[in-house]
Every structure is written in structure tokens, then in C-alpha cells.
Amino acid sequence: MTSIDFTQENRLPLSAVFFLIIVSMKNATKQLWPVLLVIFVSKDDFKLFWKIIIALLVILLFGVIRGVLMYRNFTYAVKGDELIVKKGVLKKTTLSIPLHKIQNISNRQGFWQQILDITTLSVDTAGSTKSEMEIYLDIKTSDAFKEFILHSKKESIATQTNESESETAETHEPAQVLKTYFYDTRQLMLAAISRNHLRGLSIMLLLFFSAFNQLGESLQKQMLEYTWAYIPKTASLIYWLTVIVFILIISMVLNFVHTCLKYYNLNVNLYDNRVTYKAGLIKNIQQVIHLDKIQVIVQTANVFEKMLNTSSLRVHQFLNLGEKAQKEVAFFLPGFLQSRQLTENIYPEMTTEEFSEVHSKKNFFRRQLYFYAGIPTAILTGLAFFDIRSLYLIVPVLAIAATAAWFRYRKSRAEIGNRYVQVYAGVFGDKISTLKVSNIQSVKLRQSIFQERTQTASVVISTRWASLNIPFLEEQTAREVVDYLLFRLEFEN
Template identity: 20%
Template sequence: MSPVQDAPTERLALSGWQRLSPWAVGLLLISAGATLVRQHMPLLLGAGAGLAMVERVGLRELALGGVLLLLVAGLLSLLYYRRFRFRLDGDVLIVQKGLFEHREFKVAARHVQHIALHQPAYMRPFGLVLWEVETLAGEASSIQLPGIRRGLAEALGHGLRGAASIAEEKGSPGSDSDPTGARGAVRRFTLTPAALILHGLTSRSIYVIAAMLSPLIRPLERWLHDRLPQLDLQAWLPESTLLAIVLGVLGLVAVLALLAVLAAWWRFHGYVLRGDGERQVQVSGLFARQEQVLSLSRLQVVEWVQTGLGRLLGRGYLVCHQFGAMGGGEAAEARRFLVPGLTTEQGRELTAVLWPGLNLGQPLARVDVIYRRVVFLRLLLGSSLLQLAVLGLVGPGGLHPATWGAAAATLLVISAGVAQLRWMAMGWAQEGAHMRIRQGLWGQRTSIFPLQNLISVSVQQSWLQRRRGVATLQLDLANGRVGLPYLPERVAWTLANRLLASVEVGQAA
């Protein structure tokens, strides 16, 4: 029996009030308790605070207090379970919840832009998932059902697609093995283990991990200060100090790279992207499996992202943005529809699938050469201030004049090279009804979007730009602002008028 034939039965079953699984309430209680203990464990163990509390209160009284708190938490969880209910009224999802304050949420199917299913490892034996729906307002208005049966989650997804999506799925027989419930889905991309490792090495995770581990630098420094005098380092460290520093830096980079690969393996293991008509479905995760559904009608911007190492290895990833998904690096990209470990050719093919009719063969146009001069002057000013600061620290006689001259010449060459690369990396092209904008220096990010998806267009000019006859074009999109600096003034105004006309035509259509 096809999903279309099952749809009336599913919608009839969901029209009555549904509740969370009792197993989910117990699991959420345990996970919340573990999180609370983990957050306050440093306070209890630090400086003997836990032992002082035990001696002051007493072990027996402390255990009775813990049992009492557990009973209170259990009663509150039972009350929360009784008040949490949801149902599908036509094409409107109604959720009622609240412990002391009763609240009701309603989400119309036409306002749904993103549906995600998460299955942590502790929920997998019970067949439960965390079901989340996101509206056009973005993450701030998302609604989560923290623990329902997988079949019920899939039925909710089918019900919220609306009559138009159900009509599109006619003739596609169902399959029990397909998590989307559609046998007609086409497998568009499968992430291989080699591609997964390359994505971990070339993604921005290594910078995020380095930032997360930065608070450990001071404790590690103190530990080394206390332990190094007691260790016989001469037996295994090289005699050259420079070689020892190089080996230490390489070891640190290797550890960060290993952690980045493990993070990518944790998140994207078993990654599969399937296309089912207007819907694109991805499934991934090592222990915590997650499933995300992207509706092409809600798609606003597609970004092709390559880090510096990714450009050398020919690897990158696609980030699909919808309404309410503001920019914000790797941490924010964790909640977005992301296709990792792609080669350049695979990125082009998938972009053409997401934006039908797009032709990426047109070369990118560069901004005016004045942009290169401005970047060069800024870098030259910064390097000059750096030299003056060093001169103030070491004094005029601290270094030989030839050394100062060599340093100044080196900084001059570096500034000129960086300015040239920045100018060459900045580019744009209008390809029919789509626009492509590339930004970045070592790593690059290329935004591709239909002209009608623009939110606003503005032309800005500083006093220097007015004198030189150039202007900056600012484009506001669903994922943030994209700028084209130092365009010729005539080109900037012509492009702005063309973009606004395309937006008006799209709104009228």
C-alpha cells in the first residue's frame, strides 16, 4: 500500500490527542539529572566542598535528601507527561504543554520549512526519536516532541507536507527499509569513509576544537612547569631547540586533526542523501542518528564552502540555508542542512539539482582594482604600526639596519601578495535567474541564490568611493548580508536595478 493510500488513515489517527512515550519521560528525567550532576560536579569536588557538605549535613541525611529530590522530580515528570499532548487538526499541528503554566502552540503546514528527527543512542533500543519542526521564523520558533515512536514521527511529517506534497508523491510506492517511507527516492550522494576523513581534515572543526581546548592551556602549562624538572627529557628530545619546537607544533596539529576527524565521524557516519521529488532527505550519525528533510520550495541560499586545505585537496561542502537561518560559522552550521565531503564536481552536480536550470560555466567578474589598492594600503599601515611597536620594544640599536630593511621589504611583499589574492578571490556572476558571489582569501565561500530570494538591496558610497567612481553593493539574504565592494558605480546601480526588478517580478508571479 502506498503512502498516499495510508495518508488518510494516518491523518485520522493523528486527529486525536497523542502523548509522549512513557519511556521517553524516564529517559529525559535521567538525562536531565545527569546533565545537572555534570554541571555542578566541579562545585562539589572543587576545594573539598563535597566532603565539607557531607561532614556538615551527614551522609544519611544527604542520601535521604537525594531520594526526596528524586521523588519530587519523578512526580513533576509524571505531571509534565500528563499535560504534554499533541494532535494534527487538518494541516495544523497543535501542541499543548506546560508544568505550572499551560501553553498551546499551533503550526500550520504552509509555515513549516524544516523537519528533523534525532535518535540518540540511549533512545535507539526503545525505538524513540526526538522530532523537531522549524517554521519560517527560524530556530527561535522551533517546536520539539522529545520522545515519540518513529512511525508516529513519520506520520506527522507526511501530514504536515500538505495536500500538494501528497499529490506529488502519487505513484511512489512505500518501503519499510527507507526511513522516509518513499521507495521512489533517488540516492543522490553517499559519503565514503575516505571522503569522511578528508571532510574532517578540511572542515572548520579543527578551529572550533582548538578554541574549545584553549582553556586547558594554562593547566597544561602549570603541569609541565611542575613535571619537566623531574623528567629526563634529554634521552628522547632532540638536541636542537628549533627542531623540538617544530616537532611539538606538528604533534599539536596532529592531535587537533585527529579530534576533527573523530568529530566528523561522530556526526556524519553513514551519511546518505536521498532526493524524493521536492524533498531532499539526509540521514547520518554514528551513535546519535539524525534525519533532516529539506524542502526545495523553502530553499533560499546554497553556499559552496572550501577551507584553505580543502582547496588544496579539492574538497568542500554545501550548506543549504532557509528562512531564519542566520550565518554563524561551524557551530551554527551544525543545525543546517549540510552535505559534507564533496569534490568540486560533485558540488556542481548537487548545486544543479538544488537549483534546476543553473549553469555554473560562466566565469566570475572581479571588482574594481581600487579594492586591491585599498587592501594593500590597509595591510601596509598595519605592518608599519607593527614595526613601530617592535622598534619601541627593542630600541633603534637592538637590530642591525639591514635587518630592519629586510623586515620592511618582507612585509611589503606580503602585503602586496595578500592584496592581490584578496582581489582575485572576490568575484560575482549573474547566470540567468541566479546570482553567484564568491568571497574569502585562503578559504572561500560561494553563495548561490535566485534573484527573487533577495530581501533588500542597497548601494553605499564613502567619500573615497565617490571620488573614485565606485560603490559597494549590499545584498540582504535569508542567511545574512553579502557585500560586493568597490564595483564601478555604473555597474553597481545597473545591477541593483536589475536585482530589484527580478524581485518584483518574482513577487508578482
């Protein structure tokens, strides 16, 4: 623990000066790049080399002056029940934030901050959709200051609600970690391998063909002539398949590197009232998710993750920052081996919950089949007027559509308990959304004309994060689900 007295005005660490200089230079470059571009391309007696040198010196001088002034004028302290920050360059500003209005405190550490061993402490309040203030501290001081703010906030709220002095005068002790989750080398590799490479392949193929179309006709012709000079036209299919496989490999490598950099040294700590998340190599991100503000926990597994027996987990926290201001804070764990275990540790009562299961009716399969098969079939039929060979694709398209519709129908169900609801969905992958009944904002019965004829209905559960749909239940079952959830919601609140 640090020995800094946070009730007194404190300055930023000395290493923050260099980061403030870098930030000032970066901002100056963003603001002045049009002017610099005009100067560089203008024709005069100055050589380009000297223009660049002078521009760099001006930006450096501006960054040093502004960074030093920002450092000298920046102080922070917790006085009473307020967080007070003084900052400014030429004009000084004092920010005073009541502790009870602080909604979230998170850490962010970029590349330069990791070199300088500092981190950005961001404070979100009720009244702003973005961070109200950012404080650059070393890691130990940042962690200690965060704990001090949370403890002071707890004391402030306890005082306002007239709790006993014995409870508010307790000695502050660091919160104990109940459970720790992390990525070892094997799990990091699994997370990188199990990413959605098909999406990356689609993007890269689109970029490849877009770049090819941007070439002039003569250049395209030369490239094709050069290609067919070495590859016989009878092997053109093999050639294009080789190109696609090559692009897929590049996509997999890029996804692999991106995942390793983003989730390197991932660490998730579970406390009695919050979850902390930390990950990243070049850009280190730290987040705090309060358990009482978690809206939905979504567990997904794509085809690759199912093959590797892993899944991804996304925890959504929704902050109410005022009458119209709202903000979502979430962290994502790809290819996580302990997704189910973490969900049950966040919601421990769920392990003893008794759930009633409801399934979608077969009408849902027919509707999905019409959707998946109808649109592609109509498009292929229209293309047949230009090329009759497009009709050959109808049979495989119908087979894929029927398979997708069947999988979606079989996986569409929900488990409803006294305190929790789990909604299952997916096509070739799986998706499980878990939420507490107390977080439900509204429950609606939705019934289309087609559903009225088949005596089915869908249940729409709305939260602050999103809406979850339980499609095509029996009408009587759907009404019972709505009535039961409304009853439980009223009971919980």
C-alpha cells in the same frame, strides 16, 4: 508505514517513559547542584558516600515520578486543521497549533534516544523563535507523523485558498526521493582530513600557553630547568617546533574523531519541494529544508579541501516566525564531493542560465594590500622600539600580505543571471554564494571617498540571511548591476 490513526489522541511509545525519566533527572541535577554542593562539602556526621547515595536516590525518585506523570498526561493528534498536544505534570496544558502556521519540522536524536530507539520531533511555528513543541516518538512513527502533518498542512492551505476538491482529496502517498547523497567511508575520511586543522591548532596552542602562564613562577622554572637538562639550548627551535607539530597532530586527531562522530551515516534526500538531512552517531540530527525557503547556498573550499578536490556546502533556510521573530535553519556538509551537483539539483534552472560576469578592479587589490600589510607593519614597527629584531619580520609579512591581497582580488567577481546570482570570494580558499534573485531583499550601491576618486563602487546584495558584497566594480558597471537586479527583482515578485 505505521497503522496509527493520527486523527485520534495517541500516547507516546513506552520507551519514551525511560527517556522522560532521564530528562527529569538531568533537569533536577541542573537545578539542585548548588544545594548538593553545599551538602557534600558541609561537615557533619554523615559520610560523603551516604550523602551521594541519598542524593542519587532522591533525584531518581523525582525523575521517576515526574517522568511517569509526563508520559501519562501527554497526547498528540491532528484534528481538522490543527495539531493538538496535551501535556503537563500536575497542571495539564493543551497546545493547539494551526497547521498553516507550522514553518519547520525537524528530528533530533541524542545518545540515550538512540539506545531507546526514539527521536525528538520538533515543530517550529510562526510566532516563536524556539520549538513550539517536542514530541518523543519511535523513528517509524516520527517519519509517518511528519509526512501526515505536511500532507494535512497542504490540504489545509489548499482549502483556505479555495482550490478544487479534487486536488485536496487526493490519496496521500509518501513523497518520492529524487536524489540521495551520502557519505561512504572514503568520503567521511576525506571530510575529516580536510577540516580546518590550523584553527584547531591555534586554539590548542592558546590553551597550552594559557595553562603554562597560570603555573607559578617556581613551577615554570623547574619545568624549564628539567627540559633544558635533556635538550640542549642550541636545539630549542627544534624542540618548540616538535611541540607545535605534536599539538597539531592532537588537533587533527580530535577534529578527525569529531567529524566522524558528527557526520557518521550522513544522508541527504532531495524531494520535489524539500531537502532532508540526517547525520550523527552519538547525537543524531534530522532537519528539513524547504526549497522555497532556501536563502543562500554557500560552497567553500579551504586549502586542505582544494588539495583533496573536495568542498564544503552550507544550505541556509530562513524562517519568518512572526513580525519580529526569525530563525535560521542550516545544514553543513564538510568535504563533500558532490557540492556542485547538489546545488544544481536544488536549483535546476541554474544549469541553463546565461550569466554575465563582472570583476573587481585593480583598485581593490591596492586597498587589500594596504589593509593586509599596513596593520602588521605598524605593529612590528612599534615593537621595534623594544626589540629591533621585530623589523626582520616586515619583509615576510609584506610578502604574505601581497600574496593574500592578490588572491583575494583575482577571486573577487560575480556572475549575474536572470534568476540567479553567484558571488565569488576567498583568499587562499574559495567561496561561492548562490542565491535566487527572488530572495533578494535590497540592492545598494556603496561608494566611499576613495572609490569616488577612482570612479569605482561596490554593490551590496542583502538577503534575510546576510549581505553579499561585490567590491570595487567600475562605477558605471555597478550602477548597471543595481538597476538590472532591481528590475529582475520587481519582475520575479
